[in-house]
Amino acid sequence: MSDPRSTPANLRVAARHLAEIPDGAVRVTPRPRRVAKPVCDLLRRPNGPRDRQVLWGETVDEYESHDGWSFVQARKDGYVGYVPTADLGPDARTTHWVARPATHLYEAPDIKSPDRTTLSFGSRLTVLDETGAFAETADGFVPKVHLWPADRRFSDPVAVAELFLGTPYLWGGNSRFGIDCSGLVQTALIACGEACPGDSDQQQAVLGRDVADGRMEPGDLLFWKGHCALVAENSRLIHANAFHMAVSHEALPAAIERIRSQGDGPLTAHKRL
Template sequence: MSGRDRRLTPGNGRVALEGRGLAAERQVPGEAARVTAPVTALRAAPEGARDRQLISGEGVRVLERRGGWAFVQSEKDGYVGYLREESLGPAQTPTHRVAVPASHLYRDADLKSPDLAPLSFGALVTVTAEHESFLETPEGFIPRPHLRGLDRPFADPVAVARLHLGVPYLWGGNAIWGIDCSGLVQAALTACGAPCPGDSDMQMTLGVEAQGDPRPGDLWFWKGHVAMVAEPGLLIHAYAHIMAVGLEEADTALRRIEAAGDPLIARRRP
């Protein structure tokens, strides 16, 4: 598989997704599944480093189950890796996403009933019934104001990014409990119905070159980092300097990052 991007190559030598022309011992169609854990790490190898995270309800195609690990490809962006098999359940067709920074899954349609699991912004759920203040899913009940139908995407990625202000920085993070620069951009664009790759180098292919004055939603790239223009002269990004999602004056960010040896290399308009 030399020359292919490991992150997007659905094959590991033992198995490969059929129809992709990848050499492997077995060609498989893959099995549809979904993440049932609140969040799970997608790793480069079993017990290996975290590449990204998947959150509750996100769909995957399982190519192999082996030793408690599943080799999968994410439906959201095609990212490939290993996650713990226990974090998966049967596939469902989602109808809604969590549209507030965080929520809870409850046992009953009652705010005093036991909470069963935390839910991150962007978590996908399948609503089966509606109650006065809660929406029902096969796993439990979620407050009605916390959900938004997938047929009603957000219109403003900057507004979505702002929902994450103060979220702690986490390398490879994609959840409200920890997120990195590219995870923030992906969360913002995906919630607006726009496909978005998982890592910043992949995101440099989005849209067109941003020319002229900066506009809200423009993406600025450095080597290994991406920020979004929140408004003229102001960026929003998840960055290690403060270990959180924050707002930063654009000129300050440019000087600070360039002083560390990384000049701005691209501006894109998704």
């Protein structure tokens, strides 16, 4: 059975490439759209629960716009869901991305000018020009020091995850304003140029290779049923977790035992990229 999280089909429309589609659905070619809101919830159904999030400037493929809702598939990971059509704009070529935990979008190239909004790490931008220490976009000005060119990547996923220390836990979250365990792993890996799906079970299925000897190295991925973490330095892991309600470091043996004893069971996988 196809995974609905990654299958672009509903009762009205379906992607042309799908071998099987729901009865009555029409095969369509999507149009690329750009997220025009700092953080946009990707919902399981219109007005339904949040599954994941997409960020400012990310590209989604829109298969349908119906009653104010767009049925889309995120380019970054293939996740399917619904977003308000009003939160999308025309697609545009990304030139830069936010490579600091967060930044402000200002009205003018001046730190004393009003800020229009706040953008999370990973947000995508089209820079039109530069004025002093600021990059100009169609929506305002961003400090250049907070941006990297679109093709520049980090080399260490643990270092990326540590940028999020203290970020509040949010189920389905993908931003500096709120993030969950699989969102943190995905953000860290994508920032390093590694493809990564959105949910922990998907990540366990496709990422890395199994580690059989039990030796933990920084950057290793640990999985439990419904949870994941990255191994950090000094016999610690880093994860977004509901126990601390934040991204935090935790001693490895203690964390493994705590997670087991609270009812989530033992490790289901230890993997290395």
